[in-house]
Amino acid sequence: MYVRMLIESDKHLRSFWLQGEISNLTVHSRSGHIYLTLKDEKAAVKAVMFANSARMLKFSPKEGMKVLVRARATLYDAAGSFQLYVEDMQPYGAGALSIAFEQLKNKLRLEGLFDESHKKPLPDYPRRIGVITSPTGAALQDILRILKRRCPALEVVLCPVLVQGENAAAQLTAAVRLFDKRQCADVIIIGRGGGSAEDLSAFNDESLARAIYACSIPVVSAVGHETDFTICDLVADVRASTPSAGAEIVSPDKDMMLEHLQRCHKRMISAVAARIAMEKLRLSALRASAVMRSPKELVHIRRMRLDSLYDRLKNSGRGCIDRERARLGSLSAGLDALSPLKVLARGYAAVKKNGFLVRSVKEVQRDDRIEIIMGDGSLDCAVCARREKDNG
Amino acid sequence: MDSSFNYEKSITRLEEIVGLLEGGELPLEESMKLLEEGTRLSAVCYEALNSAEQRLTTISLTDSDKED
Numbered sequence: 001m002y003v004r005m006l007i008e009s010d011k012h013l014r015s016f017w018l019q020g021e022i023s024n025l026t027v028h029s030r031s032g033h034i035y036l037t038l039k040d041e042k043a044a045v046k047a048v049m050f051a052n053s054a055r056m057l058k059f060s061p062k063e064g065m066k067v068l069v070r071a072r073a074t075l076y077d078a079a080g081s082f083q084l085y086v087e088d089m090q091p092y093g094a095g096a097l098s099i100a101f102e103q104l105k106n107k108l109r110l111e112g113l114f115d116e117s118h119k120k121p122l123p124d125y126p127r128r129i130g131v132i133t134s135p136t137g138a139a140l141q142d143i144l145r146i147l148k149r150r151c152p153a154l155e156v157v158l159c160p161v162l163v164q165g166e167n168a169a170a171q172l173t174a175a176v177r178l179f180d181k182r183q184c185a186d187v188i189i190i191g192r193g194g195g196s197a198e199d200l201s202a203f204n205d206e207s208l209a210r211a212i213y214a215c216s217i218p219v220v221s222a223v224g225h226e227t228d229f230t231i232c233d234l235v236a237d238v239r240a241s242t243p244s245a246g247a248e249i250v251s252p253d254k255d256m257m258l259e260h261l262q263r264c265h266k267r268m269i270s271a272v273a274a275r276i277a278m279e280k281l282r283l284s285a286l287r288a289s290a291v292m293r294s295p296k297e298l299v300h301i302r303r304m305r306l307d308s309l310y311d312r313l314k315n316s317g318r319g320c321i322d323r324e325r326a327r328l329g330s331l332s333a334g335l336d337a338l339s340p341l342k343v344l345a346r347g348y349a350a351v352k353k354n355g356f357l358v359r360s361v362k363e364v365q366r367d368d369r370i371e372i373i374m375g376d377g378s379l380d381c382a383v384c385a386r387r388e389k390d391n392g
Numbered sequence: 393m394d395s396s397f398n399y400e401k402s403i404t405r406l407e408e409i410v411g412l413l414e415g416g417e418l419p420l421e422e423s424m425k426l427l428e429e430g431t432r433l434s435a436v437c438y439e440a441l442n443s444a445e446q447r448l449t450t451i452s453l454t455d456s457d458k459e460d
Contacts, residue, residue, distance in 0.1 A: 135450075271410065
């Protein structure tokens, strides 16, 4: 315990930088603590990096990697061994940033953040151009100049941010999310003028990459540099080499738009003109037709038709009458045969009393005066006797 | 310019009208109505393209912090 106190109280051992190569690397999967041995050609020392510090690492340590660590020394009581608590660690030699960059790039590529299939097309006719850049940088002036030249009618929505320094990545990320949330642009240009690799580091931020990937508005990355791609370039829907190029890419050319508009207008007018000409032709063809030329002919045709119909009606009427007449003739011939006059002509006689026909001898008494009607005349007679027929 | 004006929508509609009119299958009366609409659209688009003043608005991150 005394030794430990001795070690921990030494101000030189409380915080110091040490360079070495990683060996015996173990990353404890559950706790997240990293155990390793740091060694150089002559010496070796055990070290541990606790999870809370390990989480802050911008790269993953690998066996054999040369690193620079900030550590404090202590004595691990349980093992009685001298060891280091590593508080910060950076790759040494290859450059901390580039290793972290490569690792992040690979990780995001594997996750599919750079996939072509996820990239959104830029709108043909955007109305509002979102710009995320420094309000004081040359990039903004370049963008505004190009947009003004190509299509002054475009509205520019600027979200001013820091593009380098500690807060730059957070602000860039927040700006992308803000545009996405408010939907206040049809396309976004995110960028800055050129700079050193360190200057551009904000554009290699993981949160920014994820914000751009998640953004529903197409994003054009316009970071001014020709050589290396930033992660922002890779994840953006379109990459432009400079802010000016970004502005060119997003903006439709006013002259081309005007030309297109005029062509549409002309086509519309000529289509209607052609239509009207066609209708005129149709109309004159109709007017040239026989009926339109002499309307009387129409009446004439109608009259002829009417006449023929009348004839048919008349004929069919006459036929009907003839048929009925024939029927009537045959009926009356039958009737004639039954006529009482005909019967009388054959020698029968009818008896009337007081002008009524007598059907039974019972209607007549002795001495009654009766009239006997015969075919050719009648006789007035007195009844001498009445004989009833025996009903037997 | 009307704030609800959308160039892309307008030009797309205009192209559609041109197509319909060139197809020549609509009744004349409807064609005339389309011509009227198309003329209006092309005038609005023309005006939009020629409104020469660039407009710059700014949204700030701090505003959004207040909102949230």
